[in-house]
Amino acid sequence: MDSKHIKPFSKDILQFENIEDIANQISGKIKDDIYSVLKRKGAIIGISGGIDSSVTLGLTVKAIGPENVIGILLPEKDSSPDSKKKALELAQKFKVQTIEEDITGALEGFGCYKRRDEAVAAVFPEYNPTDYKMKIGINQSGLNQFLPPVFSITIISNEGIEKSKKLPIKEYLQIVAASNFKQRSRMSMLYYHAERLHYAMIGTPNKHEVQQGFFVKNGDGGADIMPIAHLYKSQVYQLAEYLGIPEDIIKRTPTSDTYTAEQTQEEFFFQMPYHEMDLIWYGLENEIDPEEVGKVLNKTSDEIMHIYNNLSRKKKTTEYLRMAPITYK
Template sequence: MAKEKNMNEFSYDVLTLDCEKETRRLTAFVAEAVGRRLHKQGAVIGLSGGVDSSVTAALCVRALGPDKVIGLLMPERDSHPDTLRLSQLVGESLKIRTIHRDITPILTGLGFYQEMTSCLQEVVPEYSEGWKWKISASELSEDRVFTFFWLVVQSPQGEIIKKRLPADKLLRMIALSNFKQRTRKMLEYHYADRFNYAVSGTSNLLETDQGFFVKLGDGAGDFKPIAHLYKSQIYQLGNYLGLPAAITKRQPTSDIHPFAQGQDEFFFLLPYQQMDACLYGEKNGIPPESVARAIGLGVERVRLMYKQLAHRRTANEYLNLPALYPEPQD
């Protein structure tokens, strides 16, 4: 899959894909999974306008044909305007059928927006409708590999207020935000049932390994063709597959909160290229000193990232587990 590796020294070359070979392998996997193992007629993909879902859709098109792939466009009122525009662009470039389902009415019916506003006002009393907000993560330190989180709000006049989130408020806000991903996955399975299609997952290796997904939400799927790939490898595939430059040059965003932010601010703390390097180094036993030299970070910062990667993998292990059953008795 990637170039030959020296286990004591890191170079970004180890993450370079043979895109032609990997595309053949993954399209064969999709065809086998959908048709012969799942016995379905096609694939449903939730399109976000990001590179992961776009590459997944492109692989499905190569494996199944454009007439056997449905892209769902599922923005809500807090989504960035680019989300719908870029999702439509992907659908058009791949010549697949797209279905637009704005999930705002569903979230409104669940009481999501009202309860989220109430929660935000408990932390920042000044907050009101029309303000923007996001959650940002703290930096690591030698004595603390876990992160704490800040609530950052912006008034219509541009005033910024930043307050540390108590654990109970953080959990409540995450639980509410997870409604979005679970609502989208519910719609994906609705259309999969309707057309006898399978649902494709779109998580990459970093997200799967670290638990950056919602259980029974964006982490769900009948098959997951890119779950083994580093983010930088998915960008390589996106270029090889001829996706629009607006997709392959777009930086990863969470698009969870109305105040725009990148994934490195919300969860991963580093740009995806450096996170890929740290994850590869940590998983393959490469000394932090080697990774630090290659990516331009201090050795201590990389050492801390290794610790956090291991900590998060253990803490979020349950997200990847199937339901637990008692052992049968004789």
């Protein structure tokens, strides 16, 4: 494999040299895109109390001022109460107006919970949402092999007893399809507020979410601008420090906040800590010899090669999520 990178690969390769310049560049683009390209009067951002939406809000406030930004909280009955608390703390810090829209009723109307719970009960007949919490996860062993991941479902009783099983394809697809009502309902509500105010909708995914397909097509993948979609997660954290995002948001473990049981993004999808994933993804994109990456991360060349292959496969198999609708002449 030929190396085409200029800086020698190291654990600090993704460290911004001048964070102020980076923040100014991004916020300058946001301002230009909102006012000149999209010709909108302000910005709407869905805020979850997570690091990505917080940094996106911070950059947008820097771009156009807090008086032109509205943070929308979109809880539903499965959301962690901590998400709301942290989102409000963020809004207060940046002096941004908030609107809270509970989407539970909309989701009940779509049959989101009922359809999801039917599929869970097909795997675990004893399951009911009153006595159990549930989550789905990815098997961790697949990372070092040429095999795609397999999803498993875990139910946790009110007494704390956990049971897990591999998810059959029919139930897996139904749980995912039903849960995706959440992101799509949020997108609809965000656009409602954006359109009534003639504002732009600012999306919050980072580079890994976009490139590895960890988003819902026409859900959180729908927005007018995605200002951090080119940034590695560690770079998002650097910006968070620079922008003064509240410390408890920075320290919070990223979660999916989608299923009733608590679940980290690592456990649900990414399979490794973000600081490792950042460096390996950088190595893959810049064709860095796996041995060189392995030395920095204390892994063998074979392990890095397997992860390169896994990440390439994830990107390839999620291409459909990033595609615009196919049209014909």
